[in-house]
Amino acid sequence: MVKVLHDEDIQRDVLTGKKVAVVGYGSQGHAHAQNLRDSGYEVVIGLREGKSSVRAREDGFTVLPVADAVSVADVVMILMPDEIQAKVYKESIKPNLKSGAAIAFAHGFNIHFGQIVPTDDVDVFLVAPKGPGHLVRRTYEEGAGVPALYAVYQDATGQAKDLALSYAKGIGAARAGVLETTFKEETETDLFGEQAVLCGGLTSLIKTGFEVLVEAGYQPEAAYFECLHEMKLIVDLLYEGGLSNMRYSISDTAQWGDFVSGPRVVTAETKERMKEILADIQSGAFAKSWILENQVNRPQFNAINAQELNHPIEKVGQELRALMPFIKQSVKDQETKKVAVTK
Numbered sequence: 001m002v003k004v005l006h007d008e009d010i011q012r013d014v015l016t017g018k019k020v021a022v023v024g025y026g027s028q029g030h031a032h033a034q035n036l037r038d039s040g041y042e043v044v045i046g047l048r049e050g051k052s053s054v055r056a057r058e059d060g061f062t063v064l065p066v067a068d069a070v071s072v073a074d075v076v077m078i079l080m081p082d083e084i085q086a087k088v089y090k091e092s093i094k095p096n097l098k099s100g101a102a103i104a105f106a107h108g109f110n111i112h113f114g115q116i117v118p119t120d121d122v123d124v125f126l127v128a129p130k131g132p133g134h135l136v137r138r139t140y141e142e143g144a145g146v147p148a149l150y151a152v153y154q155d156a157t158g159q160a161k162d163l164a165l166s167y168a169k170g171i172g173a174a175r176a177g178v179l180e181t182t183f184k185e186e187t188e189t190d191l192f193g194e195q196a197v198l199c200g201g202l203t204s205l206i207k208t209g210f211e212v213l214v215e216a217g218y219q220p221e222a223a224y225f226e227c228l229h230e231m232k233l234i235v236d237l238l239y240e241g242g243l244s245n246m247r248y249s250i251s252d253t254a255q256w257g258d259f260v261s262g263p264r265v266v267t268a269e270t271k272e273r274m275k276e277i278l279a280d281i282q283s284g285a286f287a288k289s290w291i292l293e294n295q296v297n298r299p300q301f302n303a304i305n306a307q308e309l310n311h312p313i314e315k316v317g318q319e320l321r322a323l324m325p326f327i328k329q330s331v332k333d334q335e336t337k338k339v340a341v342t343k
């Protein structure tokens, strides 16, 4: 079994005394910056002026233009959207990076697919939390953490691995568990997971189930509870104890339905489609499509996004969630409110 490291396994702290520039203050950026600061490290934020720079200053950080933040940093954690990183690297990071410094990532996309080619004199590592940034922060504040993968792509100083591990501990990941990987493995598994299972697979499953019930004449509210709301409750049981833990809690009727109907939904053909998705990721075809989509200002992304926002499940969901104030307000709603207040 692969070795999973925890706080007590990471004794060599090579981050103290170094300055970390976190470039980007979005989902991952705010969480890494705040967790590192609370762990006692020196953090500066690299940003353009805008929504995030206002928020980072409100949160008490020194915010500098990216070029200036990079020029004072020993570790530059690049936490802008993947599709932006190569341009900002070329214009503002590469020309200002100190020799012997480190560049770091939370996802290997740009290194693995050759969009960023680092110079030989810097360390290159990743610490990739296996969870959304807002939970990286929330769990840290609760005294826990989100597990992470780490990998070293280039070790110019001889310290890259210790640096990655110190960083992982600093953001709280080693409270949950940190394990070694490669840039290739992290990039390809992360893309596959989010496309086939966690995001793409799950939203398609939920929407299709909802549509089948509503088209058959059932109330949208009942369909919402059945196909979306209860998903969290079931996933919590899976998270806590795996498939058998969930099946222990549900009725035997549900378990029998799970056994006989699950494989009718996710069939051998679905597995073939998943293999095609993986092949597109491995060949670079997916990366190419995403890079090109951004170069032409995302026409398809925007069109699909507009359609999805108008799906009937979103409307009924909003109405039902308003009747359940005990549900933790979504991150998006909280942020919309925060922006409104600061305006």
Ligand SMILES: NC(=O)C1=CN([C@@H]2O[C@H](COP(=O)(O)OP(=O)(O)OC[C@H]3O[C@@H](n4cnc5c(N)ncnc54)[C@H](OP(=O)(O)O)[C@@H]3O)[C@@H](O)[C@H]2O)C=CC1
Residues within 6 Å of the ligand: 023, 024, 025, 026, 027, 028, 029, 046, 047, 048, 049, 050, 051, 052, 053, 066, 078, 079, 080, 081, 082, 084, 088, 106, 107, 128, 129, 130, 131, 132, 133, 134
């Ligand atoms: N979202 C997640 O939970 C996870 C993300 N990752 C990885 O982490 C990285 C960051 O993703 P994520 O946190 O989702 O990103 P976000 O979309 O949340 O990051 C947006 C941030 O980048 C800033 N930004 C955008 N363009 C520029 C620019 N040109 N110059 C300077 N700053 C800019 C934004 O500032 P402004 O307000 O000015 O636009 C904002 O602060 C990616 O590599 C992603 O794959 C890995 C694990 C999970």
Ligand SMILES: CC[C@](O)(C(C)=O)C(=O)O
Residues within 6 Å of the ligand: 129, 130, 131, 132, 133, 190, 193, 194, 198, 199
């Ligand atoms: C599951 C989506 C993710 O990979 C993540 C939160 O881990 C992402 O890229 O946001």
Ligand SMILES: [Mg+2]
Residues within 6 Å of the ligand: 129, 130, 131, 190, 194
């Ligand atoms: Mg991920």
Ligand SMILES: [Mg+2]
Residues within 6 Å of the ligand: 107, 190, 191, 194
């Ligand atoms: Mg991802």
